[in-house]
Amino acid sequence: MNTTPARMAFIMLLTSIVVFFTPVSAEERSVINTELSKPAVRGGIVFKNYCKLCHGEKADGMARAAKLYGVKNLTIGPAKSDYYFKIIRGGGPVVGKSEFMPPWQHELSEEQINDVVAYLQIVTSGAKRGEVVFKTNCILCHGIKADGKGRAAKLYDPPPANLTKSDKNDDYKTMIITYGGQTMGRSQIMPPWGDQLSAQEITDVVAYLRTVLDNK
Numbered sequence: 001m002n003t004t005p006a007r008m009a010f011i012m013l014l015t016s017i018v019v020f021f022t023p024v025s026a027e028e029r030s031v032i033n034t035e036l037s038k039p040a041v042r043g044g045i046v047f048k049n050y051c052k053l054c055h056g057e058k059a060d061g062m063a064r065a066a067k068l069y070g071v072k073n074l075t076i077g078p079a080k081s082d083y084y085f086k087i088i089r090g091g092g093p094v095v096g097k098s099e100f101m102p103p104w105q106h107e108l109s110e111e112q113i114n115d116v117v118a119y120l121q122i123v124t125s126g127a128k129r130g131e132v133v134f135k136t137n138c139i140l141c142h143g144i145k146a147d148g149k150g151r152a153a154k155l156y157d158p159p160p161a162n163l164t165k166s167d168k169n170d171d172y173k174t175m176i177i178t179y180g181g182q183t184m185g186r187s188q189i190m191p192p193w194g195d196q197l198s199a200q201e202i203t204d205v206v207a208y209l210r211t212v213l214d215n216k
């Protein structure tokens with residue numbers, strides 16, 4: 001049988017119904033609470049309010065205002081936190097960059113600056129962005145630790161793969177994530193994500209999966 005969109009929708013619906021009726025354990029609740037109280041999450045909100053206009057939602061420079069400034073590239077690259085603190089507190093000129101990058105030390109609290117730096121360290125790292133993609137889309141089946149023990153795992157035979165023990169290479173993972181299990185001669189329960197995730201998000205989640213391997 002083909003993995004039609006309707007079939008995929010059905011699988012995901014079934015998955016969410018089961019998950020809805022399975023009580024959340026105290027342990028899971030504390031994982032969720034810790035995730036939400038992380039500085040990076042609060043920093044994402046600061047970023048949205050104060051930085052997105054110029055730097056784009058994902059700090060990739062794809063913002064409408066970008067064209068207004070004579071700066072070609074508003075992408076924020078990976079860097080040491082010291083550098084981020086310096087330019088964010090003091091503005092572009094203190095590190096020899098454009099004056100259109102304003103100083104924020106009088107507008108944001110120290111805590112907000114700490115938080116936004118934590119956020120930047122995530123969005124500028126492929127593996128860390130991939131962790132967010134994974135935790136948003138894959139844990140119901142593959143589990144928060146990627147060990148195949150998600151809350152819906154017991155529904156399926158074969159069960160969702162234990163990704164900490166995967167012997168597959170990055171190319172294979174990219175294929176199965178993009179096209180789904182069935183196309184690869186595996187279970188159709190592993191959905192195709194090519195329509196829902198961008199190529200960048202798939203590259204990122206594959207980078208994250210490298211970091212969860214037991215024998216990395």
Ligand code: HEC
Binds near residue numbers: 055088099101
């Ligand atoms: C008015 C537009 C504008 C706003 C708002 C803005 N920036 Fe910038 N930002 C810039 C410009 C312009 C540059 C410098 C680009 C260059 O000279 O290469 C820059 C550069 C940076 C850099 C250095 C990037 C690199 O890779 O070297 C960081 C980090 C940064 N901004 C963080 C932030 C943060 C965090 C906020 C929100 C608190 C923010 N910016 C808000 C315009 C802006």
Ligand code: HEC
Binds near residue numbers: 159161163166168185
């Ligand atoms: C509805 C449940 C479900 C969801 C959601 C799901 N998977 Fe899967 N996944 C599976 C199942 C079941 C298998 C095992 C297929 C088999 O063994 O035939 C699998 C297999 C895989 C494999 C192959 C691993 C190996 O070593 O062979 C990868 C990689 C993978 N999934 C990644 C992901 C990623 C990344 C996401 C989120 C974007 C995701 N999966 C979401 C059910 C799911």
